Amino acid sequence: MKLLLLAVLLSISADWRAFGGSHPKPACRYPPSQWCRSLEIAIECKVQKQCMELRAIRANETVPPVSITLYYETLCPDCRVFIAQQLFPTWLMLQDIMSVTLVPYGNAKEVPSANSPFTCQHGEPECRGNMIEACIIHFTGNSLAFHIIYCMESSVDVLGAAQPCLQLYAPSVSWSSVDACVKGDLGYRLMQANAAMTRALNPAHTHVPWVTFNGEYTEENEDKASSSLFHLVCELYKGVKPPACNGAPVKLSRGLCKMQ
Structure with missing residues (x-):
C-alpha cells in the first residue's frame, strides 16, 4: 500500500508541477493523467502548450521501451x-x-x-x-x-x-x-x-x-x-x-x- 500511495502522490505532484501549479477550467472533463492524451483533450483543458513542452523532455524515443x-x-x-x-x-x-x-x-x-x-x-x-x-x-x-x-x-x-x-x-x-x-x-x-x-x-x-x-x-x-x-x-x-x-x-x- 505504501508503494501505491507513493505512486499516486508522485503522479498528482508531477501533474501539478508540469502544468504550472494550476488546474484547468471546470469545463475540462478529464483527470490530470489524461490531459496530454490527445490534442483535443489538451485544447479542452487549456494545457496544449504544457503538453508540447512535456513531450519535448520525455525519455529518448530511439530506445524502445x-x-x-x-x-x-x-x-x-x-x-x-x-x-x-x-x-x-x-x-x-x-x-x-x-x-x-x-x-x-x-x-x-x-x-x-x-x-x-x-x-x-x-x-x-x-x-x-x-x-x-x-x-x-x-x-x-x-x-x-x-x-x-x-x-x-x-x-x-x-x-x-x-x-x-x-x-x-x-x-x-x-x-x-x-x-x-x-x-x-x-x-x-x-x-x-x-x-x-x-x-x-x-x-x-x-x-x-x-x-x-x-x-x-x-x-x-x-x-x-x-x-x-x-x-x-x-x-x-x-x-x-x-x-x-x-x-x-x-x-x-x-x-x-x-x-x-
Missing part, C-alpha cells in the same frame, strides 16, 4: 494484487520507458457454460469481467484502459465498479456500447483473440498473473516482477535511466492463481 504483457483473469486475487500494488504504480512512474499490454483471459477455457461460451476459474462473473475489460481495452486503447481496469481491480466489487470507473476515466465512451460489446459478437471475438494469445505462450502458462518482458517469459523475471517490478523495469531499460530509477527497490510478497 520495456514491453510488458500481463496475462490475467479479472477475479484472481493475486492478479488484482499484482495490478494494484506492482504494475499500475510502476507504470504511473515509469510510463515513458515501459509499455503495458493487458490480456484478460487467464485460466479460462473455451468450453461453453450455461451463460457463456467460456468457462472461467472463478465462475461466470469472471467470464463477464474478462469480457468487460476486453471491450474497454478495445474502445479506449491500452493506456486509458489501464486506468479504468486498475480502478476496477482495486475496488471491492470488480464488476460493480466497471461502469463508474469507465465514466470517471473515459466519459466519452458510453456504458451501453461496452454492454453491447459484452453481449454481442464483438466481445466473443475479442475473447477468442485473447484465448489465442494465451494458448500461444511458450512456455505455456501454468498460473496467473503470467508476465512476459519484451515477448519473453523467464521465472527469474517473474520472481523479480512479483516482488519489485519497478526495480526490474529500470534494470531492463537500455536507455538513459529516468531520475525515478535512482531510488531503492521496494519488495512485496507474491501470489499466484494456479491452473486447476
Whole structure:
C-alpha cells in the first residue's frame, strides 16, 4: 500500500508541477493523467502548450521501451494484487520507458457454460469481467484502459465498479456500447483473440498473473516482477535511466492463481 500511495502522490505532484501549479477550467472533463492524451483533450483543458513542452523532455524515443504483457483473469486475487500494488504504480512512474499490454483471459477455457461460451476459474462473473475489460481495452486503447481496469481491480466489487470507473476515466465512451460489446459478437471475438494469445505462450502458462518482458517469459523475471517490478523495469531499460530509477527497490510478497 505504501508503494501505491507513493505512486499516486508522485503522479498528482508531477501533474501539478508540469502544468504550472494550476488546474484547468471546470469545463475540462478529464483527470490530470489524461490531459496530454490527445490534442483535443489538451485544447479542452487549456494545457496544449504544457503538453508540447512535456513531450519535448520525455525519455529518448530511439530506445524502445520495456514491453510488458500481463496475462490475467479479472477475479484472481493475486492478479488484482499484482495490478494494484506492482504494475499500475510502476507504470504511473515509469510510463515513458515501459509499455503495458493487458490480456484478460487467464485460466479460462473455451468450453461453453450455461451463460457463456467460456468457462472461467472463478465462475461466470469472471467470464463477464474478462469480457468487460476486453471491450474497454478495445474502445479506449491500452493506456486509458489501464486506468479504468486498475480502478476496477482495486475496488471491492470488480464488476460493480466497471461502469463508474469507465465514466470517471473515459466519459466519452458510453456504458451501453461496452454492454453491447459484452453481449454481442464483438466481445466473443475479442475473447477468442485473447484465448489465442494465451494458448500461444511458450512456455505455456501454468498460473496467473503470467508476465512476459519484451515477448519473453523467464521465472527469474517473474520472481523479480512479483516482488519489485519497478526495480526490474529500470534494470531492463537500455536507455538513459529516468531520475525515478535512482531510488531503492521496494519488495512485496507474491501470489499466484494456479491452473486447476
